[in-house]
Amino acid sequence: MELFTIVMGNSAESSVNELYQALDNKLAHVHKDPIGFELSIQQGSDYSLIQGTGSEGARAAFPMEVIGDTIADYILKHLEPDVLHDLITRKYKLHKEDDIRSVEGYCRQFLNGTQDASPLSTLIERRHNLISIRVSGYLQEHSLIVLEGFVRFRLQEYLEELREVVEYAVDESLMDRQYQEFISLLQYFVYMQEAKMPTAHLIHKGGHDFLIFNDQLEPVDLDEYDATFKVEVLEKDVNFEDMIVSTLITVSPAKIYIHTREPELPIVNTIMQIFEGRATVCPYCRMCHAYLGDLAKKDQLYP
Structure with missing residues (x-):
């Protein structure tokens, strides 16, 4: 059957x-x-x-x-x-x-x-x-x-x-x-643009709170570059990632140090892609300590 x-x-x-x-x-x-x-x-x-x-x-x-x-x-x-x-x-x-x-x-x-x-x-x-x-x-x-x-x-x-x-x-x-x-378009733009400052430090304090300092560790005065940027007062409908990228492109640093406790963030990956060899994620330094506090004990491998 x-x-x-x-x-x-x-x-x-x-x-x-x-x-x-x-x-x-x-x-x-x-x-x-x-x-x-x-x-x-x-x-x-x-x-x-x-x-x-x-x-x-x-x-x-x-x-x-x-x-x-x-x-x-x-x-x-x-x-x-x-x-x-x-x-x-x-x-x-x-x-x-x-x-x-x-x-x-x-x-x-x-x-x-x-x-x-x-x-x-x-x-x-x-x-x-x-x-x-x-x-x-x-x-x-x-x-x-x-x-x-x-x-x-x-x-x-x-x-x-x-x-x-x-x-x-x-x-x-x-x-x-x-x-x-x-x-790719931004990468090309960055490649063709001359550097306007030697170094920029991007400090991610958490959430949408970012600070940008020059090589003298002074806050970047964006008025000098015909741009405005104030992440601290972002409204909900503003794309803060676009603002950060736009600002970095405006000041056009030859080198960018990204100080963050969250290197896996999309914005960090975006900056690393756009600026390619110019951008580096800082694992730990005096500036990190000053603005971001100590690392967990198991991660304290840097001076």
């Missing part, structure tokens, strides 16, 4: 064999049950079949949830990347390999938890459980399942989540590209 038949495309023969082996391992205990269970695989040029058969009446007692769990693993690993690629290239008409790779990279981050507050295991488990329940429920009533068609027509909730992820990833990729183009 046919218990189930799984039909799948042969886009990757190794993945078909992987699903067969996974089913064979997870259903090993069923072979020992008195239902005469057998698992077989037939591979054609375009499609492959994985079929489970058993004695009459075995279907009612067969553990379809095991099939659901195993197929869910297969879909997440082997079919999900193809679905994402199809959404990216067809809906958003992206055809340049660099653009596609960028969006796919963001999709992996969002789906695997690195861009979400939820732990990695929770995000994957949620999608896995959704697919597994749908597959096992379907196999309770039908013996034949065509995987690619099942994903396309029976997993609409899952597909909608992927569509939302792709949409968000496309937006993020576009913003990242625009940001990189803007950084």
Whole structure:
């Protein structure tokens, strides 16, 4: 008696064999049950079949949830990347390999938890459980399942989540590209501009509180450079990162020392990119001590 038949495309023969082996391992205990269970695989040029058969009446007692769990693993690993690629290239008409790779990279981050507050295991488990329940429920009533068609027509909730992820990833990729183009423009501007002071010290006291000193350790008088800058009184709708970068470009120092206890901040990374070899993050010095206080004892490695 046919218990189930799984039909799948042969886009990757190794993945078909992987699903067969996974089913064979997870259903090993069923072979020992008195239902005469057998698992077989037939591979054609375009499609492959994985079929489970058993004695009459075995279907009612067969553990379809095991099939659901195993197929869910297969879909997440082997079919999900193809679905994402199809959404990216067809809906958003992206055809340049660099653009596609960028969006796919963001999709992996969002789906695997690195861009979400939820732990990695929770995000994957949620999608896995959704697919597994749908597959096992379907196999309770039908013996034949065509995987690619099942994903396309029976997993609409899952597909909608992927569509939302792709949409968000496309937006993020576009913003990242625009940001990189803007950084490149500023890098060129800085490269072409002559230095107006030998050294500038940028002191990050925390939050949006920054100070800028010249090589004489005096506050920079921006009136001399036809610019205004007062981070302490920033309003909420002002982008303080843009103001800091603009100010540094205006005073055009030959060397920038960034004194901060948070070197991983985006603004620090932005300055390091724009000014390239001119900018250095200071780990600890007298100025750091004066404005930022002592380092934790375990970090006091500097004079």
